[in-house]
Amino acid sequence: MDYSVVDPDELEPIEDRDCDLRLVSKSAGLENVAINRFRAEPGEQLPLAYHYHEQQEEAFIVQSGTLHVETPDGEYEVPAGSVFSVRPEAPQRAYNPADAETAVEVFAIGAPAVRGDAVKYEPDDE
Numbered sequence: 001m002d003y004s005v006v007d008p009d010e011l012e013p014i015e016d017r018d019c020d021l022r023l024v025s026k027s028a029g030l031e032n033v034a035i036n037r038f039r040a041e042p043g044e045q046l047p048l049a050y051h052y053h054e055q056q057e058e059a060f061i062v063q064s065g066t067l068h069v070e071t072p073d074g075e076y077e078v079p080a081g082s083v084f085s086v087r088p089e090a091p092q093r094a095y096n097p098a099d100a101e102t103a104v105e106v107f108a109i110g111a112p113a114v115r116g117d118a119v120k121y122e123p124d125d126e
Contacts, residue, residue: 004028008037019044019096025113034110038094041103045095047118052091054117056110060084060094065104069094072123091121 008022019040025033034056038046050070060067060078067078070093078084086092096104 017048019046021046024107030113032111032113034108034113036108036110038106038108039103040096040106042096042100043098045093046106046108047093050091050093050121050123051118052089052121053086053110053114054119055088055112055114056117057088058086058108058110060086061107061109063105063107065096065100065102067094067104067106068097 004027006024006027008024011022011024011027014021014023019038022037024037025031025035028035040046046067060069061083062078062080064080066080067084069076069078069084072091076084084094094106
């Protein structure tokens with residue numbers, strides 16, 4: 001398959017997540033990059049835990065709403081149309097605060113597409 005068109009809304013959501021997660025890269029036949037679509041209602045977070053990746057770089061492209069990202073350096077607010085990037089070994093927790101007025105929709109792109117490199121981060125790890 002050299003080309004594909006994927007509508008994330010037609011994909012099955014991943015179970016046992018705080019928010020709606022659709023795995024786009026797998027359906028698109030991509031092996032070297034991970035692309036996921038997240039939709040988080042107020043009070044929901046995107047990852048399962050505050051974490052960092054040992055190898056993977058990530059970019060969060062905010063489609064709608066405002067993404068909030070907690071880091072050891074402080075909190076970031078990422079409005080729709082903006083991109084938040086994270087280098088390997090940089091801890092982060094992306095979420096939609098409980099007092100948000102709307103859901104946040106984000107495409108997360110990670111490369112390389114590795115499994116098992118996410119490490120739970122405890123704020124006193126520094």
